Amino acid sequence: MKITMLGAGSFGTAMSKHLADLGNDILMWTIDKEQADSINSTGRNTFCFQDTVLPDNIKCTLDMDEALSFSDYVIMAIPTQFEREVCRKVAATGKKNLHMLNLAKGIEISTGYLLHKVHEEESPDNIYSALSGPSHAEEVLIGCPTAVTLASFTKGEAENWQKILTGNNFRVYTSDDVVGLEVGGATKNIYAVAAGISKAMKLGDNALAAIACRGLAEIMRFGKKLGADPMTLSGLAGVGDLMVTCYSMHSRNFRLGLAVGSGKSFDAAAKELGQVAEGAYTVRAVVENSKKFDVEMPLAEGVYRILYGGESPELIMRELFARPLKSEDLF
């Protein structure tokens, strides 16, 4: 079948290759002319994975009308803070009833919205689904075994996408908990930054495990306020993604934390990374919302204070351990 991919970054490229290898024709859409020309003429993406030659059944366009005329099955792999802008471009074409699958993991800072709400506002006439779970682009690109969760509000829609995306090494589980899936995917990036900081400070494996577990407690509390099912957060889109991102050098959020933990300022670390680390943005939206919802999230606040207040990781560590003693409640 034909599938449109909006966004030609790391994950858009990896998923396009996965789908092309399954025999689908893919039309990617980007705003970068050099990138589109290179994909069309040499099969190489100038933005990422330059050693990989993409198969012939992947092409790229700069024209949103052309992209959406190609297929009604549209996947979006755009950094969260640009999701609304791209949704508006989709709506401006006048196309309706598109099957829209979102791959981004984050929360819009200006509104505090999960991404299904951004789509609801900007392109309400499409059928929304979202995919999340432990799925580093670098591994999907080369066909490493990967399992993810795909959620939709619309009955049967998650199953449609499940059939399209499933491959020998790519297993898709369905869910109807879009909120839980989006909360898990967005918030885990914050704790990956914390894990990177902890690693750089050589705090040890015990500390790393504590960050992942207490991070999960914060994710569960936050998710509960938004209506997430805790079971979703115990699965691939929660614990699964939290584990992969807190323990892997593939994670940009983990690498951002490593740089900050070794003494670099947030600005210098982000510049050095050169790519979007969603956790750095999500933490702003989450800390603001946690105050509004009265949810205790000391680790997220610590990451926020280190990134945006320039406070020392050592001070934040001392404060976290000096907090009043309590029972290990998840909620």
Ligand SMILES: NC(=O)c1ccc[n+]([C@@H]2O[C@H](COP(=O)([O-])OP(=O)(O)OC[C@H]3O[C@@H](n4cnc5c(N)ncnc54)[C@H](O)[C@@H]3O)[C@@H](O)[C@H]2O)c1
């Ligand atoms: N990289 C991964 O392993 C991975 C895995 C799962 C989910 N995700 C999520 O997918 C989303 C995209 O991640 P990525 O790694 O592909 O990001 P990326 O930074 O590699 O690429 C993003 C793409 O979006 C394009 N873009 C940026 N601003 C734009 C704008 N204003 N309008 C249109 N296009 C714009 C860029 O040109 C680029 O092609 C993120 O939310 C990320 O969390 C990434």
